[in-house]
Amino acid sequence: MINKLSYSKQKGILIISFLIVPLLLLCLFSLYPAVYLVYLSFMNWDGYSPVKTFAGFANYKDVFANKEIWQAFSHNFVYLGWGLLQNVGGLVFALMLNSKLRGRNGYRVMLFMPYIMNGVAVAYMFNYVFNSEYGSLNTLLHSVGLDSLAISWFGSPKIVNHVLGFITLWKFLGLNMVIYLAALQSVPSDIIEAARIDGASRMQTIFHVILPNMVRVIELNLFLTIIGTLEIFDLPFLLTKGGPLGASDTFLTKTVEMAFKFNNFGMASAMSLTLIAAVIVILSVQRLVTRRWSD
C-alpha cells in the first residue's frame, strides 16, 4: 500500500510516525506535570487527601508576603556571586591550559574530576573538611597557629553560604573550564596569527580577538551558572539542613519544606512557578547585558 503513495507522502508518514513516540513522551512526562503544577498552585492541597479546594491567587499572595521565603532567596545570590567567580576561574584555567603547558592533560583531568564526583559524596567530604572540631581545615589552621581563623564554618550565619558557595565553585569550575576550552580551540588560528603579526600583545589578543569570538559560549556558561545557583538545593539540604537557624535556606529547600513538612502543596507549587518566573527575568537581564557587550 505504502509503495503506491508518492515520495512526499511516504516522507510525511515516516516523519509523523517517528515523531509520535517522543511527542507522546514529552506530553506525558514534561507537559502534563507542568500543567498540573500550574493547576496545583491555584489549589489548597495537603498532598494526600482526595479533596482539593480552590484557592485562587491566595497561594501567590502568601508567597510574596512571606519574608522568610525572600530572605532565603537572597541567599541564592551569594551562590550567584561565587558562580560568577567560578566562570572567571574556569576561563583563566582554560586559557592557561590551552597553551603548550607541560602536563596540561593531567591538569585538565584534575580540574574536571570534582564535576564527575557524586554530589552526596562531595557533601560528606566537605562536611569533614569544614567540621569545626574534627575537620581537617581547622586542624590545619590550629597547627599553624591561626586559631582565630578556625571558626565554626557551618555554624556562623554570615559565613555558611559562602562556604557552600565555595563548594559549588570547587565542583563546577571544571565543567566551565572544559566548555571554555572547547570554545577556545574552535577560535580560528588564522585570526590570532593575524593579530600577532599586527603586533598585538598576548593580553590584547585575548581581550580583543579571542573573547569576542566566544561570546556565545560565555553566554551559555552564564546561563548554566545562573540556573544552577538559583536552583541550588543538594548542598544546603545535605550539609546544613538550612541551618543555623535558616541562615543557609535557599528558595528550593524552602519549597521542599513547604510541600513535605507543612503539607502545603498548593503553596509549594506557587513557589516553584515564582522561581521559574524569577529565573526567566534574571536570564533576560543577562541576555540583554551580553548582547550589548558583544555589539
Place this chain on the structure above:
Amino acid sequence: MKKTAKITLVLSMCMMLLAACGGKGNDTNATPTASPDSSETASTDGELKGTITWATHRTELVDTDLKRYVEKFEAKYPGTTVKIEGLKDYEQTIRVRMAGNELPDVLSLVETTKADLPTFYEPLDDLGLNDNIYFKDYNSYEGKLYGITQQTAINGLVYNKKAFEKAGITAPPKTLDELFTVAEKLKAAGIVPMATAFKDGWTLQYWTDPAEFIYGSTSLRNDKLNTDTPFTVDGPYGQGLGILKQLYDKGYLEKDIYSASWDQTQKDIATGKTAMMYIGNWFFSNLIAAGLPSEDIGFAPLPFDNSGQFKGMMRNDWAYAVSAQSKNKPLAKAFVKFMLEESGDEADHMIISPLKDKKQDLPQLTEFMSYNPTMLEAQSVDTKVTTAENKMQFNVFKFIQESTVGNLQTVFDGYNKKWKAAKEATK
C-alpha cells in the same frame, strides 16, 4: 483527503500506544501492594496464606533483626511471605503512595487528619489488644482503633556513669539547681555536660517536656487554641525551654552547637566525652552499639524545678497500621499481632512494649522508677492545631533552636504574632 488520511494514521497510532501504556499501568498498580495471587488465597477462613508487603522506617534493621522476625513469622505460618521494604525517606515516600492509593499492607502509620484515618487504614479492634495497649486514643477515630504504637518511650536524663564518676558526681541531679551544679562540675572536669545534637534539630523536640511538666498536663500544645499568645516568657514554654536556654547561656552544651550532629553525639556520650542527654529510653541500644556497656548507662528523670518532685514523659512512637486497600488483611493483621506479642523486638532493642502486661526488667528503667515520678502520657494533637501550625509554618525544631540561642521575648513575640494570624486564617 491527504490530510485526513495522515491525521487518522497519527490518531490510530496514538491510540495504540496509549492503550499499551494503559494496560501496563493497570498491571503495575497491583504489584506494589500485594502480589496478585494473594487475593485469591487470602480469605479461605482461618487459614493464613499469601504474601504481604511491610514498609518500615527502621531501615538500619531491615537486613538483620527485622528479617529475623519475618522468618520467625513465616515459620509459624507456613505458606506466607512477608516482603520487607525499608524506606529511607519514609514519610515522604508513603505520602506520595497515599496520594496514589498504593499503600503497602503493613506500614508505620503516617499521620493524616483524624477523619481521614478510615480512608487509608483498616480498624485493628479485632486483634483483641484494645484494653492492653498504651496510647490507644492516639490513633483512634469514632471509637475505632487504626494504629498501635510500635513502642512506648520514656524520656529522661540519660547519663554516662563513668563520666559522672570522673567528675566526682555520685548521683544524678534531684533539683534544677543541682542540675546546674552537676553541669558545672562536669565542665570543670573537661567533660561536655549536656548533649543536644543541636544541628540535627529533631533531638531537641524532647525539651518541650519540661514545659508540659510545669503546665501539669500534656494538653499544652492543644490548649494553644484558647489563646492568642501561647508563648510567654514566664509561662510554661518560657520556663520549660528556659532550662535549655540557661544550659546554653552558661556554656554547658556542646562547644559549637551548630556542628553538633546526632552521629557524633552518640559516639561522644559512649566515650564519656559528653555526659548527659535528655532523650528517650530507646537511646540505650544506640549507646551500647557505640561501645558503652549497659551497666555504665544511667537513667533518671529530669528535674524541672527545685521542689524535688519528679515527672516523667511517656511518648508513643510510629504506629503499626494496616492499609485499608490491603488485599490480604487477615495476614497483615496477624503479622502486626505477631510483631507486638511474639517477635521479641522490645527485648532485642531495650525498648518498652506498648502492651501493658509485658513486664520490663531493664535496670535503667528500675532506676528511673525509683524516683517515683508522676508519669504523663503524650496526647494526640488536635487537627485544628496542626492545621494552624502548618499554616504558620511552625517548625518545632527551629522554634526550640531559636529560643535557645536568641532572645526569648523577641522569638516568642514573633511566633505569637504568626500563631494569631494562622489561627484566625484556619478557623
